[in-house]
Amino acid sequence: MITVIGTGTGTPLSADSLRALAEATLVVGGRRHLKEAAAVAGLPEGIPRVELGPLAPALDVIARHHAGADAGRAVVLASGDPGLFGIVRALAGRFGAGALDVRPAAPSVAVAFARIGLPWDDAVVVSAHGRDLRTAVNVCRAHPKVGVLTGPGAGPAELGAALAGTGLPRTLVVASALGDPDGERVQRLSPAEAAGREWPEPLTVVLCLDEVRAHAPVPRTLAGSGPGPARWALGEEEFAHRDSMITKFEVRALALARLGPRTGDLVWDVGAGSGSVAVECARFGAAAIAVEKSPDGVERVRANALAHGVDVQTVHGAAPAALSRLPDPDAVFVGGGGRELSAVVTECARRARRTVVVSVAALDRVPAVRAALTDAGFATGGVLLHSSRLAPLPGDVTRLAATNPVFLLWGDRPAAPEPHPLQGATQ
Numbered sequence: 001m002i003t004v005i006g007t008g009t010g011t012p013l014s015a016d017s018l019r020a021l022a023e024a025t026l027v028v029g030g031r032r033h034l035k036e037a038a039a040v041a042g043l044p045e046g047i048p049r050v051e052l053g054p055l056a057p058a059l060d061v062i063a064r065h066h067a068g069a070d071a072g073r074a075v076v077l078a079s080g081d082p083g084l085f086g087i088v089r090a091l092a093g094r095f096g097a098g099a100l101d102v103r104p105a106a107p108s109v110a111v112a113f114a115r116i117g118l119p120w121d122d123a124v125v126v127s128a129h130g131r132d133l134r135t136a137v138n139v140c141r142a143h144p145k146v147g148v149l150t151g152p153g154a155g156p157a158e159l160g161a162a163l164a165g166t167g168l169p170r171t172l173v174v175a176s177a178l179g180d181p182d183g184e185r186v187q188r189l190s191p192a193e194a195a196g197r198e199w200p201e202p203l204t205v206v207l208c209l210d211e212v213r214a215h216a217p218v219p220r221t222l223a224g225s226g227p228g229p230a231r232w233a234l235g236e237e238e239f240a241h242r243d244s245m246i247t248k249f250e251v252r253a254l255a256l257a258r259l260g261p262r263t264g265d266l267v268w269d270v271g272a273g274s275g276s277v278a279v280e281c282a283r284f285g286a287a288a289i290a291v292e293k294s295p296d297g298v299e300r301v302r303a304n305a306l307a308h309g310v311d312v313q314t315v316h317g318a319a320p321a322a323l324s325r326l327p328d329p330d331a332v333f334v335g336g337g338g339r340e341l342s343a344v345v346t347e348c349a350r351r352a353r354r355t356v357v358v359s360v361a362a363l364d365r366v367p368a369v370r371a372a373l374t375d376a377g378f379a380t381g382g383v384l385l386h387s388s389r390l391a392p393l394p395g396d397v398t399r400l401a402a403t404n405p406v407f408l409l410w411g412d413r414p415a416a417p418e419p420h421p422l423q424g425a426t427q
Helices: 015-023 031-041 055-067 087-095 108-115 133-142 156-163 191-195 249-259 276-283 295-307 341-351 363-375
Strands: 002-007 024-029 049-051 073-079 100-103 124-127 145-149 171-176 185-189 203-209 266-270 287-292 313-316 331-334 355-360 379-385 388-393 397-402 406-412
Touching (some): 031 073, 087 100, 108 145, 133 145, 133 156, 133 266, 249 406, 276 295, 276 331, 341 363, 363 379, 363 406
Antiparallel strands (some): 145 203, 171 185, 171 203
8 A cells, every 4th residue: 555645734644644654664755744754753763765856766666665575555745735736646657546545635725825815716726846837937927816836946936037027917925835833934026026036945836816806706616717718709899909900700710720729828919900819819728928019009909808808918019020039939820911921920930839820811922921831840731711791781681791811821830749747756
């Protein structure tokens, strides 16, 4: 039997957990947890102890112990609830769920939200422990209430630095040493303040909040960010725009299908105009940056984002120069077709991790766009969209009203191999 005990967030060890430690023939855990267990449970001398670092070697030690003829009880100590981004997933995958006896403590995210008096059933929880920080940053850009499990190189300083220049209203709540009566601290800071400080280990969790929207009083049925938008490819009348200069809903529907925006992604909307594509991507939970060269266009993007209750970072500038200071996107939508279109698509294709989608009205620009995508190593495709909408006529008659034809072109970067599930450490 492998007993997994959650600890370190102020939940006292139960009598059964203390008994399990006393009977252990192998104890595995982080340095802090091993030290605390020795102080509280008085681990017997001579019992093998394994300090967690890289996960695979520790699992190998447990496997050898588990396979022994006289194997006793292996105890694994983990932070908070070890089933939340924790070691239970790896242990169950290696040894089977039936071999585990899991005894969770209060999750660090729950404790952190409790300390500031907020519910967390509507929070998005993301782990940056042993993982790419950019996913956590993108979630914090897009959602008003986020709990980030931290790790070395992915703490409040790094998170704050990534969020400080976005212009989005965010407050970081840094919760350290949760449950420690002498060392616990909960601090509220701006992203810039968090970025300018050094943070000693261990840190547990950082909450990223839009202070206005984090207090939403509406009761929830589903935990997390919600089920997503009820509909998309919204009509042009649902956005402020100038002289019908907006991506039509038929084009936007296919563009969204090719972009595939999702929570954790970052999408650029280049030549945003009204920002309709950026807003729709944000409604799917993606972080969105709208790049627009006209000042009145920037204001329209901001107004449309506010009207639809989403966060969209706006950048006033002309592409491709304005793209140089932006973080790399997962997907890019390029609208319009100025003289710099080929250079814009080339730069977007160089930076995009997954997909670039381009909307153009002029046939002459199609070859250059396809060449830019192909030269970047993307698999390309495209369609000519020419739709006719039902429109009323006097006398209770309906006619077909043609919209202007639009070429929608796209390029997809070849997928990289999926990482092994046991790569990296766990929270």
